[in-house]
Amino acid sequence: MLRFIVRRVLVSVPVLLGLSVILFMFLRLLPGGGPAEAILGQHATPQLVAQISANQGFDKPLYEQYFLYIGKLLQGDFGSSFIDGRPVAQTFLIRFPGTIELTIGAMIFAVGLGIPLGRLAARHPNGWIDGMVTVISLFGISIPVFVLGYTLAFIFGVQLHWLPTSFQLDPRLDIDPVTHFPIIDALLTGNWDNVLDAISHLLLPSIALGSIPLAVITRITRASVIEVSNEDYVRTARAKGLTNRRVDNRHIMRNAWLPVTTVIGLQTGALLAGAVLTETVFTWNGVGSWVVSSVQNHDFIVVQSLVLIFAIIFIVVNLIVDVGYAFLNPRIRYS
Amino acid sequence: MATLVAEAAAPRVSSGLWRDALRRLSRNGPALIGLFFIAVFVLGAILAPYISHFDPTVGKLTDRYQGPSLTHLMGTDKLGRDEFTRVLYGARISLTVGVTAVLFGLIGGVVVGSIAGAAGGVVDGILMRIIDVLLAVPGILLAIGIVSWLGHGEVQIILAVGISYSPQFARLLRGSLLALRESDYVTAARSMGASPARILLRHMLPNALTPLIVQATLAAATAIIDVAGLGFLGLGPGDPRIAEWGEMLTDASSFLQNYPYLIFFPGAAIVISAIGFNLLGDGLREALDPRLKR
DSSP states (O other): OHHHHHHHHHHHHHHHHHHHHHHHHHHHTOSSSSHHHHHHGGGOOHHHHHHHHHHHTTTSOHHHHHHHHHHHHHTTOOOBOTTTOOBHHHHHHHHHHHHHHHHHHHHHHHHHHHHHHHHHHHHSTTSHHHHHHHHHHHHHHHSOHHHHHHHHIIIIIIITOOSOOSSSSOGGGOOOOSSSOHHHHHHHTTOHHHHHHHHHHHHHHHHHHHHHHHHHHHHHHHHHHHHHHTSHHHHHHHHTTOOHHHIIIIIIIHHHHHHHHHHHHHHHHHHHHHHHHHHHHTTOOSHHHHHHHHHHTTOHHHHHHHHHHHHHHHHHHHHHHHHHHHHHOTTOOOO | OHHHHHHHHOSSOOHHHHHHHHHHHHTOHHHHHHHHHHHHHHHHHHTHHHHOOSOSSOOOGGGTTOOSOSSSTTOBOTTOOBHHHHHHHHHHHHHHHHHHHHHHHHHHHHHHHHHHHHHOHHHHHHHHHHHHHHHTSOTHHHHHHHHHHHOSSHHHHHHHHHHHHHHHHHHHHHHHHHHHHTSHHHHHHHHTTOOHHHIIIIIIHHHHHHHHHHHHHHHHHHHHHHHHHHHHTTOSSSOTTSOOHHHHHHHHHTTTTTOTHHHHHHHHHHHHHHHHHHHHHHHHHHHHOGGGOO
């Protein structure tokens, strides 16, 4: 098992190196003259360009620049924003907890609803419940998160006034950002009203972001349960006279879990990308909305670093999924 | 059963398989609904100037924010432009850019995938590592990165979305080709002295095409959503006068409270066209591979 993990980590190294080369070139080959000119945009004056080029090392030979870049990355230095001058790593640590919380919320929604729906549909394939579940999952994959987000915001925020439609916490509550996880920060105040406020802010974005994984998890659960239900050992279990419940839990679900867990893991990575749009809709102060504002502000160093960081997170999540899969499925023998 | 036997006996892709697939597709209700949705948008996009006499780019400022009525079926926006007309013209951008992006990605994927799958060995290893690098950047983020680099414009969006889609096609095709390399008829062709190019083009590619066609149809649905997503993030065609569904949503988002219909109609257009391609893709999968029929 340990050997498998080590090998998987080693395989990721060339991928990340390759990506670092592409991102390094991304910044150097920006249209508009050179990297310093592109970053400065219309503020570019010869003095400023020279100053930034010297400051960032843009005037050195390319290979030297690349090794400088990699050396800094390995020390956890992802460069600094040109908008507020703050180190990317510092802002990232402040903003990432919000994205994690949103991703977890979306996953709870998608798994909590998707698995029961998939099991329900699989119980009577091609029945009316199955038909409805198919339609729901078709909508789930066909509706963009920003369309669903605004629809939810309009119904539950504007019309019904049930739920807030922006920010992680009510700014009037003045909650100290200690961990930057909104719910945990609210818990730290010891006031339940604050916690409820944090949860109410999380609901709509989680549903919007969770719609695609909900559809995918429902589909795969349905397919997987139907497939396992046709296995000989399930028929044997029923012939033995076991109760439906026992057959469902012990014989079917145990085996149907495997593809479902894989998909859950893969969707977690996809959620990170979906967060870019969701956070923009709900003015959620996470990494996703930061990507968007950085692109709009031509803050290329931040864009470059965030793409790399997202890829690292994506690779780590996939690694956890693979290891979890090997752990759950003893039939797979990784050599 | 008879058709199955006939298909199994067919030595290569014959017109029979495609005719059979077409027959199965024409009996598939959901797929026909999907085709109908797509047809409605294609016709609407082509015939837009004949369906509506309004200008999608210019409106009367005195007609701002009118609700849906007989004159303005979907109301008017902040500049008094007819929303229905803009949704129609928006279909031009969304469909052409979305579908062209998938075709571009498909061509890239087929080229890379066939080289990797047919060559194998070191070439395959190098190409697949490059694919891994592209796949390491999740979803729309790769397209965002590429557009922020290339700048605004329809061609840039096509390139960005196309590049972000090509790895999945390359992977899919390579997988099929690697499996086909060991098949009996490829061995037979090789032993008869057929050149590698001929084996690839004549024997392997035609047999590996069906999963690609299905995947490309389903990808068209997500491509339309991604193109709208880029527009929504302000990375669209770049000219604010052009009607594009994603940008229309961004424009309307500040007026959600008072003019929700400005969000509803472009939103519904994206959803319905995506549903169309998803239904057609699922139908194609069942039609092209009857074994998968549930």
